[in-house]
Amino acid sequence: MSVRKLARRLPSPIYRALRRISHRFFRPRQTQMALPNPGPLLTGVAPRVGAIPGWFNLDDLAHFSLVLSTQTTSGIHGDLLEIGCYHGRSAAVLAMHLQADERLFLADAFDLPLDDPYGDTPTPEQVWQNLANAVPNLPRERVSIKRAYSNNVQLPPDTRVRFAHIDGGHDAATVRADLALCARYLMPGGVMAIDDYAHPQYPGVTEAVNEFLDSQASFHILADLNRSGALGRKLYLARMREAA
Ligand SMILES: C[S@@+](CC[C@H](N)C(=O)[O-])C[C@H]1O[C@@H](n2cnc3c(N)ncnc32)[C@H](O)[C@@H]1O
Numbered sequence: 001m002s003v004r005k006l007a008r009r010l011p012s013p014i015y016r017a018l019r020r021i022s023h024r025f026f027r028p029r030q031t032q033m034a035l036p037n038p039g040p041l042l043t044g045v046a047p048r049v050g051a052i053p054g055w056f057n058l059d060d061l062a063h064f065s066l067v068l069s070t071q072t073t074s075g076i077h078g079d080l081l082e083i084g085c086y087h088g089r090s091a092a093v094l095a096m097h098l099q100a101d102e103r104l105f106l107a108d109a110f111d112l113p114l115d116d117p118y119g120d121t122p123t124p125e126q127v128w129q130n131l132a133n134a135v136p137n138l139p140r141e142r143v144s145i146k147r148a149y150s151n152n153v154q155l156p157p158d159t160r161v162r163f164a165h166i167d168g169g170h171d172a173a174t175v176r177a178d179l180a181l182c183a184r185y186l187m188p189g190g191v192m193a194i195d196d197y198a199h200p201q202y203p204g205v206t207e208a209v210n211e212f213l214d215s216q217a218s219f220h221i222l223a224d225l226n227r228s229g230a231l232g233r234k235l236y237l238a239r240m241r242e243a244a
Helices: 003-008 012-026 040-050 058-073 089-096 124-134 172-185 203-215
Strands: 079-083 104-108 143-147 161-166 186-197 219-225 233-239
Touching: 040 058, 040 089, 040 124, 058 089, 058 161, 058 186, 058 219, 058 233, 079 089, 079 172, 089 104, 089 124, 089 161, 104 124, 124 143, 161 172, 172 186, 172 203, 186 203, 203 219, 203 233
Parallel strands: 079 104, 079 161, 104 143, 161 186
Antiparallel strands: 186 233, 219 233
């Protein structure tokens, strides 16, 4: 078992303290850059999202916000899906972009046994509370939070997803199945973001994504974005829109 997996079994305060220490000493130093006149993303949205535990960072927040808002202004209207919501940090950003008549589907194993378990497991109700705190007036009836392994996730037959975030199990078989699930529901013009692409600790993610791209001609890489201070990248795949 890897050191990372062993560490995940520790009580969460100890796990978080170890992570902070390892980030401090083993992650590349970040240079400071003065940002004059920070806008609402930095001053309003980031503190609400950052109050929820998770790994989703400021770069991810900016990238998700740009993709989701560009879809809305381009008239791409559909559901939002996330596999692996943990406490709801990235899900809160999806929830902020939920438009009228759109639904947000979240799935996580929560307390179900995992080969690579996460400490500090929330309940679906705690995730809802985190979302509701971050997004005032979020309609409860349009948010589904399912406790399930991703290979058991069932979505309503009328689901058409415009944005999916794959951030659940990081082994090749799980990512392969999660890509297939998201691709089944992703509409033309839809985007799926895959976490930890090219991360040296998760070769299965890269393997499954590369296989997927080799076999799916209707998808192309929209963006391959480095994340400041993190090893893996988020890869954004878009399903082509039909020619007019
Ligand atoms: C890295 S965390 C997600 C972080 C979250 N997206 C964020 O940025 O705030 C991964 C989550 O995936 C869940 N998970 C792992 N394997 C899973 C599986 N096979 N099915 C469903 N959920 C899974 C874990 O329980 C954990 O909460």
